[in-house]
Amino acid sequence: MLKVNAFQAEQADALGAAERSMIERRQRLLGPAYQLFYDHPLHLVRGAGTWLYDREGAAYLDLYNNVASIGHSHPRVVEALTRQAAQLNTHTRYLHEGVLDYAEKLLATMPPELGNVMFTCTGSEANDLALRIARDYSGGTGVIVTRYAYHGMTASIAELSPSVGDYVPLGRDIRVVDAPLHDPADPARVGRLFAAQVRAALADMRRHGIKPAALLVDTLFTSDGVFADPPGFLREAVEAVRAAGGLFIADEVQPGFARTGTHMWGFQRHGLVPDLVTLGKPMGNGHPLAGLTVRPEILARFGRNASYFNTFGGNPVSAAVGLAVLQVIEEEGLQENARHVGAQLKEGLEGLAQGHACLGQVRGAGLFLGVDVLDAQGAADGASARRIVNLLRDEHMLIGVAGAQNNVLKIRPQLCFSAENVEQFLAALERVLGRR
Amino acid sequence: MLKVNAFQAEQADALGAAERSMIERRQRLLGPAYQLFYDHPLHLVRGAGTWLYDREGAAYLDLYNNVASIGHSHPRVVEALTRQAAQLNTHTRYLHEGVLDYAEKLLATMPPELGNVMFTCTGSEANDLALRIARDYSGGTGVIVTRYAYHGMTASIAELSPSVGDYVPLGRDIRVVDAPLHDPADPARVGRLFAAQVRAALADMRRHGIKPAALLVDTLFTSDGVFADPPGFLREAVEAVRAAGGLFIADEVQPGFARTGTHMWGFQRHGLVPDLVTLGKPMGNGHPLAGLTVRPEILARFGRNASYFNTFGGNPVSAAVGLAVLQVIEEEGLQENARHVGAQLKEGLEGLAQGHACLGQVRGAGLFLGVDVLDAQGAADGASARRIVNLLRDEHMLIGVAGAQNNVLKIRPQLCFSAENVEQFLAALERVLGRR
Structure with missing residues (x-):
């Protein structure tokens, strides 16, 4: 699980000079056991509710960080x-x-x-x-x-x-x-x-x-x-x-x-x-x-x-x-929100899975959902899952992967995730699936 | 080390009803593996610099808590x-x-x-x-x-x-x-x-x-x-x-x-x-x-x-x-302060040890000092060390014990401990030793 989405400096394209020097500094100080998310790592400076922000003020919808569960910087x-x-x-x-x-x-x-x-x-x-x-x-x-x-x-x-x-x-x-x-x-x-x-x-x-x-x-x-x-x-x-x-x-x-x-x-x-x-x-x-x-x-x-x-x-x-x-x-009634918005998110994902053969089972409860990513033969496809995660990152939507074959999209937003956030995410996922 | 100074409810005298009910509540909620310091446990509500305060606003000079090392609530x-x-x-x-x-x-x-x-x-x-x-x-x-x-x-x-x-x-x-x-x-x-x-x-x-x-x-x-x-x-x-x-x-x-x-x-x-x-x-x-x-x-x-x-x-x-x-x-020059004030504290403790046979070697560096407590035969005396620690607590001076025989007074104040604090502590320790 831990090496998934790991960033290796040598794979980096499209990195700005500032990020590159930050990554080098990080490797020098923290050593080789630390990993970064995404082919193009994120430099985040602020968080509020279900959103994270980078240095330029660009917003990312967070569907990954269950630690700040009741919302970033509550x-x-x-x-x-x-x-x-x-x-x-x-x-x-x-x-x-x-x-x-x-x-x-x-x-x-x-x-x-x-x-x-x-x-x-x-x-x-x-x-x-x-x-x-x-x-x-x-x-x-x-x-x-x-x-x-x-x-x-x-x-x-x-x-x-x-x-x-x-x-x-x-x-x-x-x-x-x-x-x-x-x-x-x-x-x-x-x-x-x-x-x-x-x-x-x-x-x-x-x-x-x-x-x-x-x-x-x-x-x-x-x-x-x-x-x-x-x-x-x-x-x-x-x-x-x-x-x-x-x-x-x-x-x-x-x-x-x-x-x-x-x-x-x-x-x-x-x-x-x-x-x-x-x-x-x-x-x-x-x-x-x-x-x-x-x-x-x-x-x-x-x-x-x-x-x-x-x-x-x-x-x-x-x-x-x-x-x-x-x-x-x-x-804030967050358990009820997780039930309610989670059901909406699950339904939306099931709808997308109907139309895209690369998506298989949608599983989970409340606001912790997993979606199988499959290849044309219906087998677990970790490489495609990784690609979807990275493309979603470029759409400013943050998710991860799970499972022994790293082929399960791991979706666990903050408990205050809204119906509007669901729509935003589903639209982005649909764009990404269309582009593959 | 961990059971030292441990409080057992059955040993408690002189406990107010409020403290007693707090201790019972604590045992009920946290179970039997948690220990309290002192025969008469402390209920602290505020800290600032080298001082801790109880509910009634009484001040305790802290020579124990090296965690809040640069001063409580800095x-x-x-x-x-x-x-x-x-x-x-x-x-x-x-x-x-x-x-x-x-x-x-x-x-x-x-x-x-x-x-x-x-x-x-x-x-x-x-x-x-x-x-x-x-x-x-x-x-x-x-x-x-x-x-x-x-x-x-x-x-x-x-x-x-x-x-x-x-x-x-x-x-x-x-x-x-x-x-x-x-x-x-x-x-x-x-x-x-x-x-x-x-x-x-x-x-x-x-x-x-x-x-x-x-x-x-x-x-x-x-x-x-x-x-x-x-x-x-x-x-x-x-x-x-x-x-x-x-x-x-x-x-x-x-x-x-x-x-x-x-x-x-x-x-x-x-x-x-x-x-x-x-x-x-x-x-x-x-x-x-x-x-x-x-x-x-x-x-x-x-x-x-x-x-x-x-x-x-x-x-x-x-x-x-x-x-x-x-x-x-x-x-704040805290390393220098630890050297300086630590030397003063050590010297004071050595002075007291000269006049009190129950105190043996004074050891340590900077603001981490240990003092052996000995019986009349010069052997390690954990019971007396414990008594000193509890008497000092009643003098509103907080220290602990260390060592395999629990007979070493463990003195490790905040790094911002002052020359005045040293005098306050030494005077209290002298009173306690005189009372034994």
Whole structure:
């Protein structure tokens, strides 16, 4: 996933001298492990709502950045950040109302069984901590993930994030299953097949003397290519894992915070209550804020032996920002907007797919959609997906790609995306498809 | 280290009803893994410069919180945070001048050999990434750390942070050596003994077929109890590790950013150029910002295979904050202040130690000092250290403890600590010692 759309200096055409020197400076300072989006990288200087602006003031419609989920530079977030940073920024070893108010508000969005919350700074740290807790509680080490999953970049989480690439070997106790492939002809089959794979992975662990710790999945399977339907398909697999003594960890870094439209959390679409839920990206609208919620009876064991301290995690400023984000989602009706505008966007994409053979299935929920790009034989076509993404960039429309073959258009605009924005995007996509 | 000064609800006396209900609420929401400082926990609502304030407006002199290193709620940081958050907060997959300006300014404080910088959100993530790079480059897995070291809380870093406690087993390829104990009678012995231990650890790795990856140390050995002298004592050990094919990683999360007074970085006191340097806590004065610098020839190999992306790491807001912190250190002469005021504080502590048998060695550099607390027989006395810390809290002076036996007073005030603050603290400490 990470090398996709990566910019290599030698491929650059049409770059201005200023950009070229900026790219050189960047490579000199930050080194070779950093990547840029697009064949022609973007130099952005301002953001507001669903729009990003470059140096010349040109506007780009953002259908990619789910981090600034409630809108770029949202004034409520800036205000909360400023107010609390001017007052106090310490840590959780002193008492502070802010982190408690935020914890309460956040937990109130989840099923009551998930009674405790812990704060980190990144989704990687959240998954890293969730795994430590799950392994401690279960006494197991085995983890089941999907074939092109991404859960983070710490050493222990990179080894169960297959999409990171071959240079990080999967851990010995990790087992990989295919994402639950969309099957409109026989929706009931999706969950059955997924559960069968999970049961086979559990049997394989047993045969190798590995005790299972957890099934860890992004509840929208976004890196795998966005697999959302039918709601409920996760249930049978989760039952199998629990029967074998493992926990279910819902990675909500992508689907969470109202993105799916019908629910605040992706796992709710499946009628499940996870054992742990990990949170990240949109949680602070760009401020480094992440965390997890967990059933108290699971945390009790970990807490008996272990203390956890994250210097910046749950500090008063982060808590104030997190609270502002939750308030904005509620007050601006962003979940409802995601449902409503997401449905409109999906319908529009399905319409375009009807008329263009290169577009296949349109999948997703709310404002996280994936569209297969196919070649003339109907096979996955990563090169064409990449071309569409770059042509859209030149149309000032920002999207990305997902999936093991990089052939799924990844469309996840801000939650405040409007009906007008949908029309603007569909018109641009139609132009791009016509030009191919 | 982490359970030290931990508050257990059942030990609480003298707590107001409001605090008690806040603590109960906290335990209910955040669960059992969070700890509070002091027998009588502090509820703080405001900070400015070297002072923290509680709900009633009472002031506490802060000699503990090295995160808000340039002073609590520093207006320059708040201004930078506000300005950039209102403008744009994205990530490193787009071009942005801010991260480059900051990278340049930060690298300029380091030896020229350390040519690349990478950004994370926490010191844990920085050490986690440093280890991944060191293991990739060296082809080894073995890491040498000190007996009571703390390097972070991700799964892979907790297993080489012995101070976290027995509940996290040390990794199989980790070897532990004693910190370089202070020896005023024979300073040259300190480095010799430390190097001998490191060579023994390398020999033991060899015997077990473990290839060394790195020596990872906090260059002030703060968790071990603060060991600073004589400058240069690290050199022989580092040579031994390099001769065996391992790298030297300097963990500057505690000593870095001008704290030692004579230098910007702790490793500079030892006349060394590390292979990797990890950065954290004070880097954003409370904003979640961390990272590493590295020799480009070491990163080249990692960068050939791997890309690294940290969603929040190096975002424009974090970069603006980091830049403001560096500017303030420079413009307010904080390194010089740390040297100057630190020397005054050390002298005062040595004076008190002369008159009080319960105080032993005073160690450290600049504004990071450690003072041994001893019993009547001259043995480490953690219970008395804890009592002193709690009595000082009641005097509205905030310090902590360090060391494997929790008997070292840990004193690390803001870099803007004044001569007057020193007098205030010494007077309070004298009162407390007189009362024992």
